[in-house]
Amino acid sequence: MLTTTFGALADPTRLAIVGRLSRGAATMGELAEPHRITPPAMTKHVRVLVDAGLVHRRRVGRTVVCTLRPEAISEVQQWLGDLTTYWNSTVDRLEELLREDGDGH
Amino acid sequence: MLTTTFGALADPTRLAIVGRLSRGAATMGELAEPHRITPPAMTKHVRVLVDAGLVHRRRVGRTVVCTLRPEAISEVQQWLGDLTTYWNSTVDRLEELLREDGDGH
DNA sequence: AGGACACTTCACCATTTGGTGAAGTATTGC
DNA sequence: GCAATACTTCACCAAATGGTGAAGTGTCCT
Numbered sequence: 001m002l003t004t005t006f007g008a009l010a011d012p013t014r015l016a017i018v019g020r021l022s023r024g025a026a027t028m029g030e031l032a033e034p035h036r037i038t039p040p041a042m043t044k045h046v047r048v049l050v051d052a053g054l055v056h057r058r059r060v061g062r063t064v065v066c067t068l069r070p071e072a073i074s075e076v077q078q079w080l081g082d083l084t085t086y087w088n089s090t091v092d093r094l095e096e097l098l099r100e101d102g103d104g105h
Numbered sequence: 106m107l108t109t110t111f112g113a114l115a116d117p118t119r120l121a122i123v124g125r126l127s128r129g130a131a132t133m134g135e136l137a138e139p140h141r142i143t144p145p146a147m148t149k150h151v152r153v154l155v156d157a158g159l160v161h162r163r164r165v166g167r168t169v170v171c172t173l174r175p176e177a178i179s180e181v182q183q184w185l186g187d188l189t190t191y192w193n194s195t196v197d198r199l200e201e202l203l204r205e206d207g208d209g210h
Numbered sequence: 211a212g213g214a215c216a217c218t219t220c221a222c223c224a225t226t227t228g229g230t231g232a233a234g235t236a237t238t239g240c
Numbered sequence: 241g242c243a244a245t246a247c248t249t250c251a252c253c254a255a256a257t258g259g260t261g262a263a264g265t266g267t268c269c270t
């Protein structure tokens with residue numbers, strides 16, 4: 001569900017995790033390091049991201065390596081595309097927006 | 106804050122409201138109609154969207170007309186753009202993703 | 211003025227969320 | 241085997257969230 005994806009991104013720690021993972025894979029410890037957060041909290045955050053389909057988790061030795069799953073992101077891109085298509089499709093809409101920006105309250 | 110925007114979109118009712126508003130302005134009553142929800146609940150949902158900068162609310166007679174504010178949406182578009190730029194910038198990254206998709210656990 | 215209409219504000223409630231410390235599990239290295 | 245490492249699971253807590261009914265506010269209509 002798209003709302004699940006947005007929910008996963010609605011937290012500063014998790015948004016930072018996604019940002020970090022966009023630069024490459026990282027272990028739980030590496031992800032936790034810049035956030036002054038306990039291991040259980042990090043486990044929870046990553047689980048939310050995994051449940052939303054944004055992150056892939058796999059065991060490597062005694063560490064757990066996380067990677068980003070671009071598929072989930074492209075779902076958001078799709079939604080954004082559909083959304084903007086609607087209001088760009090009519091000039092009336094644009095005129096309406098301009099008019100409404102004009103008046104004070 | 107971007108997390109506030111995502112938080113506002115992390116609810117099915119509010120996501121539907123945004124979808125509805127992308128087709129044009131609507132009053133609170135019109136927004137509530139398809140959702141079997143009480144007026145106080147709708148007021149709360151719209152406030153969350155207004156606080157996130159996604160929606161503009163103005164009084165027209167005894168109704169309240171809501172419109173979408175594209176600026177907040179474009180902030181999300183910006184973030185998505187930055188994110189995908191990172192992992193598309195290196196071929197190594199793509200290879201890494203393919204390798205990791207390959208193995209089972 | 212007074213009633214109807216379209217919300218909003220005000221408690222209030224149940225559930226979810228983000229956090230913790232303590233205990234448990236899997237893996238590495240001596 | 242045993243200690244250390246790297247998490248995870250397990251209660252548990254405080255705060256936020258999404259919902260409600262009841263009462264309040266502003267606007268239109270007669």
